[in-house]
Amino acid sequence: MSPPVAPPGWSRWLVPPAALSVHLSIGQAYAWSVFKPSLESALDLSGTQSALPFQLGIVMLGLSAAFGGTLVERNGPRWAMTVALICFSSGFLISALGAATEQYWLIVFGYGFVGGIGLGIGYISPVSTLIKWFPDRPGMATGIAIMGFGGGALIASPWSAQMLESFGSDSSGIALAFLVHGLTYAVFMSLGVLLVRVPRPAKTAADGTPAPLEGVQVSANSAVRTPQFWLLWIVLCMNVTAGIGILEKAAPMITDFFADTSTPVSVSAAAGFVALLSAANMAGRIGWSSTSDLIGRKNIYRVYLGVGALMYALIAWVGDSSKPVFIIAALVILSFYGGGFATIPAYLKDLFGTYQVGAIHGRLLTAWSTAGVLGPLIVNWIADRQEEAGKSGASLYGLSLVIMIGLLVVGFVANELVRPVDARHHVPARKKEAADVHE
Amino acid sequence: MSTSDSSPPGGAAADGPVPDRRPLIVFAWVWVGAPLAYGLYELVRKATQLFTG
Numbered sequence: 083m084s085p086p087v088a089p090p091g092w093s094r095w096l097v098p099p100a101a102l103s104v105h106l107s108i109g110q111a112y113a114w115s116v117f118k119p120s121l122e123s124a125l126d127l128s129g130t131q132s133a134l135p136f137q138l139g140i141v142m143l144g145l146s147a148a149f150g151g152t153l154v155e156r157n158g159p160r161w162a163m164t165v166a167l168i169c170f171s172s173g174f175l176i177s178a179l180g181a182a183t184e185q186y187w188l189i190v191f192g193y194g195f196v197g198g199i200g201l202g203i204g205y206i207s208p209v210s211t212l213i214k215w216f217p218d219r220p221g222m223a224t225g226i227a228i229m230g231f232g233g234g235a236l237i238a239s240p241w242s243a244q245m246l247e248s249f250g251s252d253s254s255g256i257a258l259a260f261l262v263h264g265l266t267y268a269v270f271m272s273l274g275v276l277l278v279r280v281p282r283p284a285k286t287a288a289d290g291t292p293a294p295l296e297g298v299q300v301s302a303n304s305a306v307r308t309p310q311f312w313l314l315w316i317v318l319c320m321n322v323t324a325g326i327g328i329l330e331k332a333a334p335m336i337t338d339f340f341a342d343t344s345t346p347v348s349v350s351a352a353a354g355f356v357a358l359l360s361a362a363n364m365a366g367r368i369g370w371s372s373t374s375d376l377i378g379r380k381n382i383y384r385v386y387l388g389v390g391a392l393m394y395a396l397i398a399w400v401g402d403s404s405k406p407v408f409i410i411a412a413l414v415i416l417s418f419y420g421g422g423f424a425t426i427p428a429y430l431k432d433l434f435g436t437y438q439v440g441a442i443h444g445r446l447l448t449a450w451s452t453a454g455v456l457g458p459l460i461v462n463w464i465a466d467r468q469e470e471a472g473k474s475g476a477s478l479y480g481l482s483l484v485i486m487i488g489l490l491v492v493g494f495v496a497n498e499l500v501r502p503v504d505a506r507h508h509v510p511a512r513k514k515e516a517a518d519v520h521e
Numbered sequence: 522m523s524t525s526d527s528s529p530p531g532g533a534a535a536d537g538p539v540p541d542r543r544p545l546i547v548f549a550w551v552w553v554g555a556p557l558a559y560g561l562y563e564l565v566r567k568a569t570q571l572f573t574g
Contacts, residue, residue, distance in 0.1 A: 091539030099549035106553060230553070236560030273552050277545075354571030357564050409571075 085158025088279035094215040100277035101208030101227035104163055107267045108170055108204040109234015111139055114193075116242040117259075120251035125186050135177070135193040142198025144451035147206050151444025152302055154203060159211040159278045166204030167271040173197020174264030181257035205231065205447070208274070209427045210440030214281050217436075220428040221379070225371030228424040232364040299435035304507045305442045310433050313496045318426055319449035319456070320493030321386055324394070324486045325419025326457030328412055329363070331465070332356045335479060336408070338465075342475040343402050355409065362413040363420040370421025371428070379429040383497045386418040386425075391490035398483040402476040423450075433503055460485055 114136040121132045154162040176192025179185075208227050216223035245262060249255035305311045328335065333352040340347050347355070374382040393411040400407045426446065431439050464482045 091542065093542045093546055095546050096542065096549055099546075099553045102553040102557075106557060230557075233557050233560055236564050237556045238560075240560070240563040270552075270556075273549060277549060350570045351572075354568050354573075357567035358571060361561075361564055361568060 085280045086160045086278065087282055090282075092279055094281075096277050097208070097212060097215050097279070098223065098226045100159075100163075100274040101212055102230040103274040103277075104166055104204045104207060104271055105227050105230030106234045106237060107271050108166065108201045109231040110238035110242075110263070110267070111136065111143075111197075111201055112232075112235035113238035113242055114139075116239055116246070117256065120246055120256055121181075121186075121189070124181075124251060124253045124256055125184060127186065131186070134190050135197075138190060138194025139173075139198035139201055140454060141451065142195055143201040143205060144448050146199045146202030147444035147447045148202075149444075150199075150203050151206055151441030152438070154206055154444070155210060155302070155438050155441045158280060159207050160275055162203050162207035163271065163274045163278060166200045166207055167268055167275060168200070170197050170200030170204060170271070171264045171268035173200060174260045174267065178257045178260035178264065181253050181260055184253050202444070202447075204271075206440050206444045208278065209443050210436065210438075211278060211280055213427060213431050213436055213439055219372070219375045220431050221374040221382075221425055222368070222372040224427040225368040225424040228371070228427075229364050229367035229420075231423075232360065232367055232420060236360060236364070297435055298433075298503060299437035299509045300433075300442075300503055300507050301509050302438040302441035302445060304509070305434050305438070305503075306445055308503050308507050310500055310503050311442070311446070313500050314426065314429060314433075315446055315449045316496040317383055317387070317493045317500075318422060318446060319453045320489045320496070321383075321390070321422035322419065322450055322453035323457040323460070324390055324490050324493075325363075325416055325422070326453060327461045327482060327486050328415055329359060329419065330458040331461050332359050332412070335461075336412075338474070338478050339402050339408060339476045340405060345405060347405075355412075358409070358413060359416045362416040366417030366420035367424040370417060371424035374421075374425045374428060379425060379432050380497060380500060382421070382425055383429070384494065386422050387490045387494040387497060390415055390418045391487045391494065394483050394487045394490065398480060398487075433500070435509075437509055 118132040173192045173196040177189040180188025212223040213220045245259045249258045336355050337347050393415050397411045427443050461482045465478050468478045
């Protein structure tokens with residue numbers, strides 16, 4: 083399948099909504115928790131069991147992005163978005179069958195395995211194309227798409243909850259909800275499949291053949307052999323770990339932090355705090371990523387990691403004496419968390435070129451999977467140990483905060499060590515030309 | 522949209538009249554913008570609980 087080349091006059095402003103239609107859909111993954119209570123009561127599951135489809139989905143996201151990236155580069159964004167549409171929607175349809183027949187393994191397989199492949203391929207599907215359409219503003223372009231992944235949960239969370247309320251929380255109600263999700267997302271994502279186009283390759287004046295790509299170009303296989311790739315892997319992993327550390331335990335954290343004060347935080351206020359963090363996460367994706375186009379990728383990661391560490395230090399220092407300081411610092415950290423995700427494709431483009439940036443991005447997302455395990459593990463394990471030791475309130479999280487600062491400093495140092503890629507890793511011009519002709 | 526926004530980076534010249542893409546652009550952005558606006562509205566409603574709850 084050859085990538086769909088834009089006809090003359092095709093607007094590049096049609097590409098971000100194409101990307102958003104996919105990312106807003108697959109971002110539903112972060113709203114899986116809406117289904118958990120209903121599944122647990124309808125199918126007699128434990129909390130751990132009901133989380134399985136989501137966990138498998140995230141594992142499959144990392145694996146399919148890492149191993150499917152080269153295929154996405156070869157076959158183009160329309161192929162990738164079609165695969166994402168089929169897998170993500172089929173995942174829901176299989177899950178609907180599983181709920182209707184009360185076969186829970188079908189839900190795990192459908193949503194987790196099949197849907198998870200859709201998550202990974204869908205996540206990386208527009209990245210390379212957006213960077214090629216917006217060479218002047220790659221941070222803004224990928225920021226729009228990756229903001230959509232954050233926005234997907236905002237849409238799905240109230241929508242899915244409303245659906246369960248209307249259809250009922252028994253197995254047939256859940257089955258119907260899954261069915262509607264699968265069909266709706268198939269229609270919604272089809273906009274991306276229909277609209278996405280790759281830019282026409284530049285022609286040389288002499289013979290009309292495609293000109294080779296300009297600047298440094300590195301293949302995905304070569305990129306993983308460079309120190310730059312692994313330094314960025316550490317940067318992303320540390321930044322995401324620090325963000326997830328707060329995000330994963332946001333509600334109990336703010337409640338515990340101010341439990342021993344004169345102004346304790348209620349359950350509904352804690353839910354409001356979680357919602358504000360989601361807003362900061364989304365705003366950071368588009369805001370900070372766009373800023374990186376102006377101040378440079380290395381500088382923006384200095385801000386994410388350096389100021390992020392300072393914000394954690396501020397929380398540790400102020401403790402439970404100031405709620406506004408706690409809230410503002412947490413919002414800033416979460417905006418950096420989102421910004422870190424959204425800026426990394428443009429950083430990769432700066433270092434490795436556009437040749438196989440989507441595939442390289444896919445492989446780098448294994449840092450996300452690692453951080454997804456690391457962040458919650460650190461915060462939960464330490465909070466449990468501190469509680470066992472008889473501590474309460476803000477002191478439950480003191481050690482976690484210090485560890486997060488340490489991780490961000492490690493990330494900061496890794497970012498400082500990033501240098502341009504050595505010429506021996508560059509793709510020879512002849513090979514690049516062949517790639518252009520293939521395109 | 523400026524000319525540079527509607528020309529592909531390759532810069533190939535159009536052979537005939539270029540169709541007006543603006544209605545399609547508006548439709549595409551409304552397609553993705555409407556559900557996002559709904560999600561943001563729900564988010565703001567929930568976020569206000571931090572100050573009222």
